[in-house]
Amino acid sequence: MGLKDNPERFHGLLKRLGKAAVALVASAATLAGGMLVAGTAQAAAGPGYYANPMSGSAAGGWWVGTGSFFLGPQDDSKPYKYCVEFSNPYDWQNQGTWTPVDTDDGKKAAYLVDKYQNDGDALTQAALAYAIHDHFDRNQAWWNEAKTKMTLVGGDINAVRNRAATIWAEANDMPSTIQASYRYMQGKRKGTFDPGIKTGDGRWVAGATYTITDLNKVAKFDGSNDYTITGTTTGAEEHLPWTATGNGKTNFQITRKIPRVAVSNSSSQDLLKPTDPETQSANIQFEVRRDFQPTVTTEVNSRELKRGETVQDKSTKDPLHNVTGPFIWR
Structure with missing residues (x-):
């Protein structure tokens, strides 16, 4: 015009x-x-x-x-x-x-x-x-x-x-996907967690801020002594240690803020500027155990006996045989 x-x-x-x-x-x-x-x-x-x-x-x-x-x-x-x-x-x-x-x-x-x-x-x-x-x-x-x-x-x-x-x-x-993963390190009581924030072609991302929360509250992060931890990716796989505080299935939720822009529609010059960010999230679940139930095992030396022979077996049990209830890891 x-x-x-x-x-x-x-x-x-x-x-x-x-x-x-x-x-x-x-x-x-x-x-x-x-x-x-x-x-x-x-x-x-x-x-x-x-x-x-x-x-x-x-x-x-x-x-x-x-x-x-x-x-x-x-x-x-x-x-x-x-x-x-x-x-x-x-x-x-x-x-x-x-x-x-x-x-x-x-x-x-x-x-x-x-x-x-x-x-x-x-x-x-x-x-x-x-x-x-x-x-x-x-x-x-x-x-x-x-x-x-x-x-x-x-x-x-x-x-x-x-x-x-x-x-x-x-x-x-730029960060694009969340591919979270976990590892067990000591039974199902301890392990590590990786938020798995990567580029669209699967490369690790540095500088991406994240928050992770166990919504089921059965595992705490050692670094925060809480069910929630925040951090920034380093450009490599993360190894965030966690410890079970209960028994059952975790529900780790990973969230991060994604920048967004908006464009204007006006009678003068149209512009582009930052606007409210979007929240990206993903969840992963896995079993953890804080305690365990002692067991007794029996091993026999033979399954065939001659007439008059006595049965011989070997029993193994926890030495704290007078303790009742589950054992708790410390």
């Missing part, structure tokens, strides 16, 4: 652009079918780079003025928000409605946005914004042309492009 077709929107855009861009906006607005693109409306942008002026012919034409497109978080407030609509200016007062994105790309973006939320490196944040444009931009025709023409103030677009590819590939390392 051309700016001249929407005077109110054009007026708002003029107010938000820097002085250096105003002359370009005024001239560009007289051209039919084009759009002047603004990537940020605030002076206090997050870490990243401004783009130099550029223009293109895709989808009716577009123009970017000095200081009117920013590659990085769209302001410096947390959580960081990223542009997903190259064709519209950012209006922090009108962000519309937000919808969670639970697609495969949405999960990857959520993992990366969460991972780099506190990273203030300009190259990293510009690269993450670049990758988000690649996978979520509403107008791929404009974005695909713009990224071939883009140069940056104080930054190298090739370095950003390469870093964006590297960052997006990192999403292959």
